[in-house]
Amino acid sequence: MSGDTSAYWAACGRGELVIQRCTSCDRRVHLPEAACPWCGGDALVFEPVSGAGVVHTFTVAHRSFAPAYRGREPYVMAWVDLPEGVRAFGHVVGCRPEEVRIGMPVRVTFVDDLPHWRPE
Secondary structure, eight states: OOOOEEEEHHHHHHHHOEEETHHHHHHEEOOSSSSOOTOOOOEEEEOOOEEEEEEEEEOOOOOOOSSGGGGOOSEEEEEETTSOOOOOEEEESSSSSOOOOOOEEEEEEETTTTEEEEEO
């Protein structure tokens, strides 16, 4: 990520998922960037999205080297396809790791102001 991401994090703090849209080429950009990766335009606006998605791929962490996650294993990290045409990253919560599957419909939820995904 580069550029000013404060609008993204402020929205997360409100429980709202926002994605950037380039006003030059009208493409969606995620994760937040300072310039559009397709046209180079720097007029990117944050807009709310539905919060719905589908698991594209995932991994189950059984052992974490990050101190903040030790003792929380196993947990699921996933890339989620949004209908707005971008992928978002986050943990899948609200189900057992063995229940997660590629193609599973999910909806955004926020844990400690971070976007996570729960089964739809």
